[in-house]
Structures are given as structure tokens and as C-alpha cells.
Amino acid sequence: MKHPLFASVLCLGLGCSLQTTSWAAESATVTQLLAEYQQAGAAEFSVEAGKALWEKSFPTADGKQRSCTACHHLDLSKAGEHVRTGKTIAAMAPNANSKRLTKLKKVRKWLKRNCKWTLGRVCNTQEKGDLLVFLSANQ
Amino acid sequence: MDNNTSAHSSTEPVRIWDLPTRIFHGLWITFFVLAWVFHEDNRYLNIHVFAGYAFLALLLFRLFWGLFGSHYARFRHFFYTPGAVVTYLKCLLSIPQQITGHNPVGAWAIFILLGLGLVVSLSGLITLGAEERQGPLATLFHPATGLLWHEIHEFLSWLMLAVVAAHVSGVIIESILHRENLALAMINGNKQRPASTLGVPRHGKMALLLCISILLGAGFYFGACLPYESGRACQPFLGPKLPDNVLWREECGSCHAIYHPTLLPQRSWVKILDTQHQHFGEDLDLDTDSRNEIHNFLTTYAAETLLTEAAYKILRSIPPETTPLRITETAYWQKKHADISQLIWQSPQVRSRAQCEACHLDAAVGTYEDSAMFIPN
Numbered sequence: 001m002k003h004p005l006f007a008s009v010l011c012l013g014l015g016c017s018l019q020t021t022s023w024a025a026e027s028a029t030v031t032q033l034l035a036e037y038q039q040a041g042a043a044e045f046s047v048e049a050g051k052a053l054w055e056k057s058f059p060t061a062d063g064k065q066r067s068c069t070a071c072h073h074l075d076l077s078k079a080g081e082h083v084r085t086g087k088t089i090a091a092m093a094p095n096a097n098s099k100r101l102t103k104l105k106k107v108r109k110w111l112k113r114n115c116k117w118t119l120g121r122v123c124n125t126q127e128k129g130d131l132l133v134f135l136s137a138n139q
Numbered sequence: 140m141d142n143n144t145s146a147h148s149s150t151e152p153v154r155i156w157d158l159p160t161r162i163f164h165g166l167w168i169t170f171f172v173l174a175w176v177f178h179e180d181n182r183y184l185n186i187h188v189f190a191g192y193a194f195l196a197l198l199l200f201r202l203f204w205g206l207f208g209s210h211y212a213r214f215r216h217f218f219y220t221p222g223a224v225v226t227y228l229k230c231l232l233s234i235p236q237q238i239t240g241h242n243p244v245g246a247w248a249i250f251i252l253l254g255l256g257l258v259v260s261l262s263g264l265i266t267l268g269a270e271e272r273q274g275p276l277a278t279l280f281h282p283a284t285g286l287l288w289h290e291i292h293e294f295l296s297w298l299m300l301a302v303v304a305a306h307v308s309g310v311i312i313e314s315i316l317h318r319e320n321l322a323l324a325m326i327n328g329n330k331q332r333p334a335s336t337l338g339v340p341r342h343g344k345m346a347l348l349l350c351i352s353i354l355l356g357a358g359f360y361f362g363a364c365l366p367y368e369s370g371r372a373c374q375p376f377l378g379p380k381l382p383d384n385v386l387w388r389e390e391c392g393s394c395h396a397i398y399h400p401t402l403l404p405q406r407s408w409v410k411i412l413d414t415q416h417q418h419f420g421e422d423l424d425l426d427t428d429s430r431n432e433i434h435n436f437l438t439t440y441a442a443e444t445l446l447t448e449a450a451y452k453i454l455r456s457i458p459p460e461t462t463p464l465r466i467t468e469t470a471y472w473q474k475k476h477a478d479i480s481q482l483i484w485q486s487p488q489v490r491s492r493a494q495c496e497a498c499h500l501d502a503a504v505g506t507y508e509d510s511a512m513f514i515p516n
Contacts, residue, residue: 071394084419085395086490110393113424 026136027094029104033132037125045126050134053127058119066118076135092135101135152329153338155239157209158346163201164325166353167256170194171303175296185510188267188274189360193353195260200349201253209339211240214250219243237317239336245313248306255299262292271509272447277379282451381446381505384436386429394421396495398466399505400440401450406462408437414464449507467492479514488515 026034034045055074057065066083073080076093091097101107111131115123123131156164174190177183205214217240219227227243241249268276270285280288314321324330328341381399388397400408412434415423425433440446442454449471456471457463466472476492483489489497496502501511 082394085493087393087395087494089393109424113422116424117421 026133027101029107030101030132030136032104033107034129037129040125042125042129045129045133047130047134047137049126050130050132050137053130054134060120068114068118070118094136101132107132149333150331151334153239153332153334153336154328154341155211155330155332155339156325156328157212157339157342158328159200159204159342159349160208160212161325161328162346162349163197163204167194167197167201170197171299175300181509182512183510184271184508185360188263189357191260191263191267192360193356194256195264196353196356197349198253198256198260209342210337211339217241217243217246217249219246231316237319239330239332242313244309245306248302248309251302252299252306255295255302259292259295259299262288262295266292270448272379272445272451273508278446282445282448285448379446382436382440383504384432387433387436390423390425390429390433395493397503397505398495399447400437401442401444401446401505402453402466403442403463403469404454404457405438405441405443407464408434408441410462411464412437419464447506483514486515 037045054068057067060066069080070083071080071089072092077091077096079091080089081087082089090100092100094100094102111128112122115121115127170190170193174187174194177186177190204212207213210216224243224247264274264276265280266285266288267274268278269280269282269288272278272282310321313319319330381401387400391397403411411418412425412430415425415430442450445451445454452471453466453469456469456474463469467476484492495507498512498514499507500513501508
């Protein structure tokens, strides 16, 4: 919570309009998580790396393939469908679904849980940061 | 014409039945027939139940009108002892005795029909409460008594139909014997009588009030159906709202359809949460607080609460030594879905047996009402 306020005050003070737009694309939650990941040693985050991870297929123990896009739509602005239950999953892009990436606890939880299910392991801070900047980029 | 002959010249149409009495009569028949027509197919249970409510409301109006209505509509005007009935029947065979209001036999038929109407309505309300867990008596009767009440309701309805048949026969016989169309009199209100006969006012305002009340009731009950769309199941039943929990809805409803706690017994929910790290191949990863809150919600409102018809019937169908983890494993679920073809399961709107809301429009609130069922085609 401190971070975006600090950032906006800083931006206002310096009059840096470009900086403001880039911060504004991310939710306060994402900003906070990215800062945490960097503190934990992650390098610069990349939208491209996030996109690649999002679309990559991982083999499961029973010989099937899983990817983020199996349940979330390849097009982030569209609703996906759970690969096993058929449940509709609302769009991931924050500009299509304003609730996305706003609740800290929820983002932490699902990044952990869904990495475990899809990749078969937890994601490292670099991967999580890449995914968050990719999802926030709204492409 | 009137002045031609002595006997008939002095008669004229006199209003015997006021408008509210006639409208009651017509609507009571209508709703009795409607309830009968829509009693078999579960999907139309809301129509059956509405017809029942309207039937009871009309009956209550008739009781009121029997005390405060116009002359011939008042109970005390057609209150005859059994002796009077016998005397009347004896005379019927020799010299038919013409009575302006209800004759003794007709009067008894009416009291019996009103009484039967009352017990039919009450047994219907009890059945609705016991079996469907709905209506004003929703939790007053144990669901195990539902079938018995259902049968009592049916028996009383057949009995009432038999009395209706006797009543109609009586009207026909009387009409022939007295050369007077009694059924027509119940439609236009008039009988040919000497001018000195007491006539009654029309009571048009009361009739209008009666009609508006029934229409308002129908609007309240079926308002959710408007605008009508074919293929959309109408009005998920007006029933008691089931317990809800935000965290449960969010955690459990993210990956699959939401399954209300009433759909499985406590032991199933306990096992599901105990094995949360292998939840059908997935780790739910619930933290302690979330797990405890969800555990509490699920076990408090599990099938044992008997809050819905499904709760009771699912629970009853599970052998005590088993702990199903899926609702689709239960015998009741399987029996109820046995007739659904593979084509429907595989259709793009359904896709999976886990998608309850594809056919049950109220699946998300857990009520699984008969009239909220709609199989997509």
C-alpha cells in the first residue's frame, strides 16, 4: 500500500508523466509483489518471458500436456474454461476484468497453486514476476 | 310474451348469484383443473403450486363471502339438516320442490366440497413442505413423511373429484326435473322467478377486487418469467434462501461449479478437506484459517440438515459405510440422471457431469428446484 502512494508522490514531484503511465498499468498489488520478488533476488521482469511461460506446455505425470492457456484463454481479454470441469473462468486481463490482480492474498495463492498444478512445481520469483508483468501489460 | 299466460307471465330473471360467487365458482374450477393437469411433470411444479395457492385463496374468500356475502351466498341461507335432505330427496321423486338458492342436496355438496378443498390445500402445503422443503410449512414436517402426505393429498383430490362428479350429476338431474338450467344460472346469475322474489346486488366492486387479487398474486409468482423466453426455465421457485458463505463460494467456485453443502453428508466434506492436498489430482493449498472457515460452513449445512429435498434423498441413498467424494457417486444422483442421454452430456452447453448449472438454473444457490430444471437442446 505504501509503495504506489510513494511512487505517485515521487512522480508528481518530478513531473515524470511517462513514469506515471507505466506505474498506472499495474495494480498496487502487482507493484508490491514485483518489489518483493526483486528484493528476493529476481532480475528485471520481462513481458516476453511471461508470455512464453504463459503459453508453454508442460507434460503431466499421466502423459498429458498442461499450460496456463488450457484453462485461461490464449486471448487474455476472453473468458477461459477449466480443462477438467468445464467451469467458465473469467478473463485474466485487468482491462477486461477489473478485479484481476487486485487482491494480494488471492494473487499469491493462485500463482502458487496454479504453478504447482500446471508446471508440477512452484514458480520461482523471476517466473512469477514475468507472469505478472505479462498479465498486467494487457496485450 | 310476458303477459300471455298466467303462470309464466309473472316471472322474470332475478339475480340469485352475485358476481363474486360466480367468479369464485369459475376460478375454483379453473385452478382445480390447472393443478390437476400440472401435477405429474416435476418441471411444472411451480404451476401446480401456484394453482394450489390460488385455489386456497379463493376458498378463503368463499368462507368470508359465506359470512358476509349476499343473501343466497351466505352459509346460514343454505344450512340444512340431514333430515331436510332426506325430505327433499323424497319429494324430488314425487313433486319436485323448486328452491331459489341452493337446495338441501346441493348445499351439502357445497359444504363437503369446501371442506375437501380445505384439506386438499392443507395436505398439499404439507407435502410441499415435507417433500420439497418449500412453502410456509417448509421445515415443519420430516421429509420421511413426504411420501405419505403426497399420497394423502392425491387421495383427497380424487375424493374431491368424485364429489365434483356427484355435484355435476345433481345439477343435471335438477335442471331436467325443474326445467331450469342451473349451470347457466351460475354463469349469468339469474333464475326465472316471480317478481316478488328477493334479488341480490351484483357486488361488482368485490368481484373486481377478487380478480385483481388473483392477477396480482400471479404477477408476483410468475413475474420472473417476464419477458417470456422459450427455452428459459421460468422462475426458480420462491423458496427459503439457503445458507451462503463468501469464502466458500470463492475458493470452491473458482475451478468448478459451486456445490452446496446440502448435497453431501458431513463425513464427505470432512474427508474432502482432510485430503485437500490431493483434491482430484490438485493441491487446494488452503491456509488454516480458510480451511477452518470452509470446514465449518460445509459441515454445519451438510445434507444432514435436510434443508432441501435433494439433501434428504442424497443422504438416504448413501450406504452408511461409504463416504462419497463426488455427488455423482451417490445412488440418488445416478437414479435421477439415468435417463439423460450421452448426447446431452456431451453437448457444448453441458460438457461435463460436474456442470450442474447447465440444466439446474438454481444450482449456484443450491435449491435444485423441480421447476428450475431445463435440459438444453
